[in-house]
Each structure stands twice: as structure tokens, then as C-alpha cells.
Amino acid sequence: MAALSVVCAGTIFLYLLRESAPVFFAEGSGFLTRSDWWVGESYGAGSMIFGSFMVTGIALIIILPFALGGAVFTSEFLSPRWRLVIKSVMELLAGVPGIVYGLLGMSMLAVWVKSGFGLIDGNTIFTAGLLLGIMILPTIITLSEDALRSVPGEYRETALALGLTRIEMVWSTVIPQAVPGIIGAIFLGMGRAMGETIAVMLVIGGLDKIPAPWFDVFQAGQSIPSKLGREAAEAIGSGLHWNALMGLGLTLFLVVMTLSMAGNMFLKRVRM
Amino acid sequence: MKREVVEKSALGVLAILTGTGVLLLLLILGSVIWKGGPALSWEFLFEASSDFGNAGGIYYQTVGTLLLMLGAALISMPIALGTALYLTEYTQSETVKKVLRNLIYSLNAMPTILFGLVGYLFFGVFLNTGVSWLTGMLILAVMILPTLQVSIQEAIEGIPEKYRETGMSLGLDHLAQVRSVIIPHSWHGMITGVLLGLARAAGETAAIMFTATTFSGILLPQSWADPVPTLQTHILVLAQDAVNSAALTKAWGAALILLFIVFILISFSFLLRERLKMEAEL
Amino acid sequence: MSKIKNVMEMDNAAIFYNGKPVLDKVCCGFRVNAVTGVVGASGSGKTTLLRTLSRLNDRVGGFRVHGQVRLEGHEIYGNGTDVYQLRRRVGMVFQKPVVFPKSIFKNAVFGLKHLAPEMKKEFPQAAERVLREVFLWDEVKDRLHKPAQTLSQGQQQRLAIARTLAVDPEIILMDEPTSSLDPKSSTAIEELIVSLKNRHTLVLVTHHLAQARRVCDDLLFLNEGTVWEQGGCLEMFENPKRKETHEYLSRWNVDEPAV
Numbered sequence: 001m002a003a004l005s006v007v008c009a010g011t012i013f014l015y016l017l018r019e020s021a022p023v024f025f026a027e028g029s030g031f032l033t034r035s036d037w038w039v040g041e042s043y044g045a046g047s048m049i050f051g052s053f054m055v056t057g058i059a060l061i062i063i064l065p066f067a068l069g070g071a072v073f074t075s076e077f078l079s080p081r082w083r084l085v086i087k088s089v090m091e092l093l094a095g096v097p098g099i100v101y102g103l104l105g106m107s108m109l110a111v112w113v114k115s116g117f118g119l120i121d122g123n124t125i126f127t128a129g130l131l132l133g134i135m136i137l138p139t140i141i142t143l144s145e146d147a148l149r150s151v152p153g154e155y156r157e158t159a160l161a162l163g164l165t166r167i168e169m170v171w172s173t174v175i176p177q178a179v180p181g182i183i184g185a186i187f188l189g190m191g192r193a194m195g196e197t198i199a200v201m202l203v204i205g206g207l208d209k210i211p212a213p214w215f216d217v218f219q220a221g222q223s224i225p226s227k228l229g230r231e232a233a234e235a236i237g238s239g240l241h242w243n244a245l246m247g248l249g250l251t252l253f254l255v256v257m258t259l260s261m262a263g264n265m266f267l268k269r270v271r272m
Numbered sequence: 273m274k275r276e277v278v279e280k281s282a283l284g285v286l287a288i289l290t291g292t293g294v295l296l297l298l299l300i301l302g303s304v305i306w307k308g309g310p311a312l313s314w315e316f317l318f319e320a321s322s323d324f325g326n327a328g329g330i331y332y333q334t335v336g337t338l339l340l341m342l343g344a345a346l347i348s349m350p351i352a353l354g355t356a357l358y359l360t361e362y363t364q365s366e367t368v369k370k371v372l373r374n375l376i377y378s379l380n381a382m383p384t385i386l387f388g389l390v391g392y393l394f395f396g397v398f399l400n401t402g403v404s405w406l407t408g409m410l411i412l413a414v415m416i417l418p419t420l421q422v423s424i425q426e427a428i429e430g431i432p433e434k435y436r437e438t439g440m441s442l443g444l445d446h447l448a449q450v451r452s453v454i455i456p457h458s459w460h461g462m463i464t465g466v467l468l469g470l471a472r473a474a475g476e477t478a479a480i481m482f483t484a485t486t487f488s489g490i491l492l493p494q495s496w497a498d499p500v501p502t503l504q505t506h507i508l509v510l511a512q513d514a515v516n517s518a519a520l521t522k523a524w525g526a527a528l529i530l531l532f533i534v535f536i537l538i539s540f541s542f543l544l545r546e547r548l549k550m551e552a553e554l
Numbered sequence: 555m556s557k558i559k560n561v562m563e564m565d566n567a568a569i570f571y572n573g574k575p576v577l578d579k580v581c582c583g584f585r586v587n588a589v590t591g592v593v594g595a596s597g598s599g600k601t602t603l604l605r606t607l608s609r610l611n612d613r614v615g616g617f618r619v620h621g622q623v624r625l626e627g628h629e630i631y632g633n634g635t636d637v638y639q640l641r642r643r644v645g646m647v648f649q650k651p652v653v654f655p656k657s658i659f660k661n662a663v664f665g666l667k668h669l670a671p672e673m674k675k676e677f678p679q680a681a682e683r684v685l686r687e688v689f690l691w692d693e694v695k696d697r698l699h700k701p702a703q704t705l706s707q708g709q710q711q712r713l714a715i716a717r718t719l720a721v722d723p724e725i726i727l728m729d730e731p732t733s734s735l736d737p738k739s740s741t742a743i744e745e746l747i748v749s750l751k752n753r754h755t756l757v758l759v760t761h762h763l764a765q766a767r768r769v770c771d772d773l774l775f776l777n778e779g780t781v782w783e784q785g786g787c788l789e790m791f792e793n794p795k796r797k798e799t800h801e802y803l804s805r806w807n808v809d810e811p812a813v
């Protein structure tokens with residue numbers, strides 16, 4: 001069945017494949033591993049691929065405590081009324097347009113990062129990761145909360161009847177059963193983060209380079225969608241440059257689809 | 273004793289972590305209002321922009337955003353309804369259902385920039401609609417399809433079996449059943465889906481920035497083939513190229529309007545859901 | 555019971571859910587203009603039998619019918635049966651009253667709207683006719699356009715019957731139509747059933763044996779998925795052929811409905 005869904009997304013896949021084929025012929029696997037992107041000369045997408053994974057990783061590390069803590073507290077300790085409040089807040093947050101996040105990130109977050117860490121420029125991989133973390137918070141909270149709520153109430157009562165405190169009960173009975181759902185939520189959140197364009201584009205610095213050392217995230221970088229957003233308009237139909245961008249699109253597509261498929265499998269997808 | 277302390281402190285930490293989400297929303301709202309508020313005025317809302325966005329208002333940008341999102345919803349709605357009806361009423365085949373569901377999920381997870389790229393090549397180049405209002409609507413229509421479809425389908429699946437069976441027992445055929453039982457009992461799902469889909473379309477930038485919009489020049493599209501200015505791309509351009517703080521204030525003002533549109537739509541969907549919940553409990 | 559008079563009959567029918575037989579070797583008939591009661595313990599297959607007669611289980615996956623089910627001699631599970639027409643001719647009234655969240659009037663003409671849209675002008679008369687038939691007219695004539703949910707359960711059930719009558723079925727199947735109603739409403743429905751006999755054939759599933767005795771002409775006793783006994787109603791109460799029938803029916807004058 002999973003194979004069939006591949007067939008479904010296949011049209012877009014084939015399209016991207018066809019459009020990007022020339023760059024793979026020209027660059028070979030170097031397209032994915034080298035990071036020299038000089039329009040007209042060579043196309044190595046390494047720095048964008050690195051950047052995409054890096055910002056997604058940072059986003060997750062920063063936001064997971066908030067997302068999971070929030071989900072547990074909302075599902076297990078809040079009254080229905082307050083649950084509804086949190087859920088509504090999350091829905092509103094999820095609705096904030098990417099461009100508004102971008103504007104906030106660019107003119108506030110980047111400034112804070114700059115002064116907070118004593119940098120010359122606040123537009124860094126870290127800034128993008130932080131902003132993305134905020135953006136995927138609602139996705140992860142909402143889906144993990146659903147996973148926690150779907151654990152049947154009898155388990156909770158049994159544990160409480162044995163004399164466990166509420167925290168012990170949640171930790172030892174509810175969370176273990178909700179783990180697959182929570183993992184699913186995280187995968188879908190990662191997919192979201194990986195594909196975000198506008199907000200990242202405005203704060204990541206736009207430098208096609210892997211920082212040295214690679215873990216110095218307080219330098220400017222580039223992600224795949226950000227690169228696409230910057231260059232696609234001028235490159236449409238212009239030979240190898242266009243093919244290379246489509247190669248980036250294809251890479252992004254494959255990564256995000258893998259994440260989303262894995263996520264949906266973990267969630268046994270009943271709802272979006 | 274120790275267990276109690278653990279319980280209390282754990283709860284405290286969790287509460288703080290949860291509170292952060294609420295704070296974030298307040299912070300975002302507060303910042304946008306604080307920074308965009310000064311830009312607001314009657315002229316800002318109802319005048320054309322001038323001097324590359326440094327002066328004037330955002331009237332045509334707002335109209336452009338509304339046009340794009342309404343067009344997208346209008347195109348998406350019949351497709352979403354058709355898909356939902358097909359899945360719930362017409363096909364028994366589990367394979368077909370699974371394939372369609374997976375397709376919908378894939379569409380929902382797709383990075384929007386890819387909609388922009390592939391959508392432009394498919395509609396703009398292959399179907400020759402160019403960089404235009406029409407291309408933007410079509411791309412956004414595909415993009416919001418999952419939102420509408422899932423909402424409609426959940427509503428249809430929530431229809432009590434007794435209503436279908438009563439319709440059946442009176443000899444209604446498929447079409448009559450759809451017209452008299454299914455649609456009247458699931459319209460709320462349609463409206464909720466449309467509201468959320470509109471909100472999604474209004475907030476989208478990557479998919480339309482090089483497929484449907486221009487920064488300046490055109491005021492209102494004279495035909496399907498013209499591009500439109502939008503709030504999203506207006507903010508983007510001002511944010512990227514702003515040389516003075518006046519332009520940035522205009523960007524914040526536009527962001528405030530955009531956020532307002534999106535939040536209004538989402539809030540209406542809340543209201544609708546709450547009202548229905550109350551009715552269901554009657 | 556001569557064969558010709560049976561409007562509907564089952565001939566050696568077996569009915570399965572997911573390969574599991576629920577009814578087996580069923581032979582039975584329903585006489586024209588008679589009320590046939592179907593009695594038997596819960597789970598004996600009464601609802602399944604009714605739903606089979608109007609093909610309401612078509613949408614249920616894993617449902618199969620073997621043998622013959624005939625309406626006026628025509629096999630209803632054969633090719634070329636117009637299932638919508640069949641369901642119009644064989645109406646069904648459910649255990650819990652079902653009214654749509656619409657006005658009383660719209661509920662009454664709900665079926666007509668689709669089956670005879672060209673008669674739209676005559677809908678008010680049609681509504682009045684069927685509402686009179688179910689003795690509801692006087693109670694609702696001043697509030698025809700109020701929501702049907704404002705009616706009492708008993709009134710709702712009569713409205714449901716009126717809605718079925720409006721599409722003029724030859725046979726009306728009723729699955730425990732009074733089991734969720736108070737005694738007074740039950741009596742009203744019983745009287746209604748008797749009055750409908752003139753123009754319709756009725757099949758009534760009931761757990762209420764005294765009710766069966768009062769309104770039914772024939773009786774069909776189901777036990778664990780087979781027809782245990784079929785015959786005239788009084789005769790079965792007074793002179794059952796089988797011991798089990800006797801055991802089941804003998805409690806008819808205990809006031810509570812037998813379960």
C-alpha cells in the first residue's frame with residue numbers, strides 16, 4: 001500500500017525527475033555531495049542539503065521540550081475548557097502566515113540573536129532553526145496531544161487505583177502507549193520544517209556554504225527551499241541552472257515525502 | 273513526601289512549557305499590532321501603493337490576496353466535495369480509498385514551494401496561463417484541496433447512519449441521497465473546510481511569488497492572464513529591499529491586515545464548530 | 555395460507571454476515587393485507603430478516619443472501635431488480651424514531667420530493683392525507699413548519715410512519731416500532747397498525763407478546779436463526795405445535811414485554 005502512495009505522488013516526482021535529469025548527468029553524485037554552486041560553472045547542492053537538515057535539527061531540539069511538555073500537560077492535566085483554549089491557540093499559531101513569521105524573524109528575532117550572542121550578523125542557521133521551531137510547535141503539540149488522548153481511560157484509572165501519582169501514571173502508562181503517535185507527530189513536524197520557504201529565506205543569511213567548523217550554527221547558511229525561493233524566478237527555463245534547481249526540488253520532495261509517509265504510518269493516520 | 277514534591281514540580285514545569293505556546297501567540301500578535309498599528313489609516317487601507325511601496329496604501333494588494341484566495345476556494349470546493357462523496361458514497365474498493373487518501377496526505381505534506389515550481393510549469397507553461405491570477409488560483413486550489421477534502425469527509429462520515437438508512441428505506445437513489453441527506457447534514461464541514469482553506473491560501477507566499485504576482489505596475493487584473501499584487505509578496509519585497517523605516521512600517525501594516533484576515537477566517541471556523549457541538553448536544 | 559396470497563416470501567433462504575450464517579433454511583410468507591408478527595429472542599435474526607426484505611443491507615460489506623426472496627413472485631436479489639423501486643414498495647420503520655432536522659411538513663413529504671417532484675403542488679394535500687392516516691394531523695396542523703424534533707417520541711414515530719406512507723408502499727416493515735415509546739404512544743401506534751391493514755401488508759417485529767396477540771393476524775417465531783413455527787396468530791398462542799413456541803409465547807400476559 002505504501003508503494004501505491006508513491007505512485008500517487010508519482011506525477012510530481014516524474015516531472016521533477018525529468019526536469020532535473022540533466023544536472024545529474026552533468027554532475028553525477030557530486031550534485032549531492034559537493035558544495036560548489038556557481039551558476040554557469042558547477043552545481044553542488046551540498047551546502048543547501050546540509051542547511052536544510054541543520055535548521056530542521058535545531059528547530060526540533062529547541063522546540064521538543066515545549067511541544068511534548070505542552071501536549072502532556074494539555075491532554076492530561078487541563079480541564080476541557082482550557083484544553084480547548086490551548087487547541088485554539090495552536091490552530092491560530094498554525095495559521096500565522098509564513099511571511100509574517102519571516103518579517104518577525106528578520107526584524108526582531110535576528111536582532112535579538114545578534115545582540116544576544118554578540119554576532120556581526122543575526123541572519124544565521126541558528127536563527128532560521130529557532131524560527132522554524134516556533135513555526136512547527138502547533139503541528140507537534142496538536143498531533144501529540146491527539147496521540148495522548150487516544151490512550152483509553154481505563155489504563156489511567158488502573159494505574160491510579162494502584163496508588164500511582166498522576167505524573168507517575170502519565171509517565172509509566174500513558175506516554176509509553178502514545179510513543180508511536182508522538183514519533184509520527186515529530187516526523188510530520190520535521191516535514192513541515194524542511195519545506196518552509198519564506199520565513200527561512202528571510203533569516204538564514206543566504207550563503208551557499210557549509211560553516212567551518214560545520215557545527216558553528218551562528219553563521220549564515222542556505223536551505224533547499226530558501227535557495228529555490230531566491231533563484232527559481234530568474235532561472236525558469238534557463239538550461240542547467242534550472243535543471244539544478246529542479247534537482248534541489250527533487251531532493252526536497254523525496255526527503256519530505258519520506259518523512260510524511262513515515263509520520264503517517266506511525267500515526268496510523270486517522271486525521272490530519 | 274518526596275513523591276509529592278516530584279509531582280508538584282513536574283506539574284509546574286509542564287505548566288510553564290505549555291504557557292510558552294500561549295505567550296508566543298500573544299507575543300506575535302502584540303508585535304504585529306505594535307509595529308503595524310502606526311501604519312494603519314483610512315488611506316493605507318483604501319489607496320494604491322506608490323513610490324515602490326514606500327508611500328501610499330495597500331488597497332490593491334488586499335484585493336489581490338482576496339481574489340486569489342476566493343478563486344482558489346471556488347475551484348477547490350467542487351473537487352474536494354466530489355472526492356469526499358466519491359470516497360464515502362460511491363466506491364467500495366478499499367484500494368481506491370487508500371490510494372486517494374494517500375494522495376491527499378502527500379499533497380498536504382508537500383512543501384509549498386514545489387507547488388509553485390511544478391504548478392508553474394504545469395499550468396503556466398504547459399497550459400499556457402503564464403504568470404497570472406489564473407495560475408495562482410489553480411496552484412492554490414490544489415494546495416488547499418486536502419484541507420477542504422478532509423473537513424468535508426469528516427463531516428460526511430459523522431452523519432448518523434439512521435439518516436442514510438431512512439433515506440434508503442424510502443427508495444432514494446444515490447443522487448437523491450446525496451442531495452437530501454448527505455449535503456444538508458455535512459454543509460458545516462464544507463464551510464469549516466472552506467474557511468480554513470481560505471486562511472491557508474491567504475497566508476501562502478512561496479507558491480505564488482513567481483507564478484501569480486507582480487510587485488508594482490498592475491492595479492487590478494483586467495483578465496485571467498494578468499498577474500495581481502498581493503499582501504504576501506508586498507511584504508516580502510518591502511522586507512527584503514527596505515532601505516528606510518517608513519517602508520518597513522508599511523510592511524508591518526500589511527502584515528497586520530494579512531494576519532487579521534487569516535485570524536478572522538480561523539475564528540469563524542471555531543465559532544461554527546462550537547455552535548454545532550452545542551446543537552449536537554441538544 | 556394459499557400461495558397466491560403471499561405478497562412476499564422467502565424460499566429456503568440463508569443469510570450470512572462475513573460468511574457466518576445468521577438465518578438459515580428460512581421459508582416464510584407474508585399474506586396480503588395482514589399483519590404478520592415476527593417474534594423471537596434478541597439476536598435470533600428478526601432485524602436481519604426485515605432488512606433483507608427491503609435490501610437495506612446492500613451497503614453492508616460481507617452480507618450475502620442465498621435462496622430466494624420474492625416480491626409478488628419476482629426474485630428481489632436477481633439481476634435487473636430496481637432496488638430503489640423495491641425499497642419504495644417495501645417501506646421500513648425503525649426501532650428508534652428517525653426524523654430529519656427539518657420541519658414536520660418537510661419530513662412528511664421527504665420521500666415524495668424525490669419520487670414525485672412533478673407533484674410538488676399537491677404536497678400539502680399529500681402531507682395532510684398521511685398525517686391524518688397516522689392520527690397526527692390534529693396535533694400538528696398548526697405547527698407544520700416547526701422543527702420535527704420538537705415532537706414527542708411517540709409523535710415522531712407516527713411522523714416517520716407518515717413519511718413512509720407518503721411514498722405509498724405495498725408492504726410496511728416495522729422493527730420494534732414501539733419499544734422506545736411510552737404505553738400511551740404504543741397504543742396509538744397499535745391502533746394505527748390495525749387501521750393500515752386495509753391498504754397495506756404489514757410485518758411487525760415485536761418483543762411485546764401481548765401487543766403481538768392484539769394486532770397480528772399471523773405469527774412467525776424465529777429461534778436461533780431458523781423459523782421455528784409459522785401460522786395464525788391466535789392459533790399459535792393457544793395451540794402451538796412445538797414446546798419451545800409454547801414456552802416463549804406463554805408469557806404473553808405477563809405485563810412486561812418479554813425480552
Ligand SMILES: Nc1ncnc2c1ncn2[C@@H]1O[C@H](COP(=O)(O)OP(=O)(O)O)[C@@H](O)[C@H]1O
Binds near residue numbers: 571576595598599614
Ligand atoms: N452488520 C452485522 N454484521 C455482522 N453480524 C451482524 C450484523 N447485524 C447483525 N448481526 C448478527 O446477526 C445476529 C442477528 O441479529 P439481529 O438480526 O439484529 O437480531 P434481532 O433483531 O432478532 O435481535 C446477531 O448475532 C448479530 O450479532
Ligand SMILES: [Mg+2]
Binds near residue numbers: 600601
Ligand atoms: Mg433487532
